[in-house]
Amino acid sequence: MSFERVMGLEVVDETVYQQYRENMIPILETFGGSFGYDFIVSDVLKSKTDDPINRVFTIDFPSREMMDQFFSDSSYLEVKNKYFNRSVKSVTTISMHEKM
Secondary structure, eight states: OEEEEEEEEEESOHHHHHHHHHHHHHHHHHTTOEEEEEEEOSOOOOOSSSSOOOEEEEEEESSHHHHHHHHHOHHHHHHIIIIIHHHEEEEEEEEEEEEO
């Protein structure tokens, strides 16, 4: 079984966010991770958070353990600090679940 995480973000700088994506994807792939869906959204009709959301995506891993290893990896954290923290104002975890 694989593990999927559904995320909502408020991206405030698309250019820097794209640099984040370009730099983190090679690291993501070493952990067997990939993006399944990726949407830029203009209207959120219902939400469980007060944080704005303008980007929704799924990120898939072979297991929850591999996901945890990826998000704690020093190379990933370096990329996150350099690009993600400058380009994203809020992060909402919509769902995390095992996939069949």
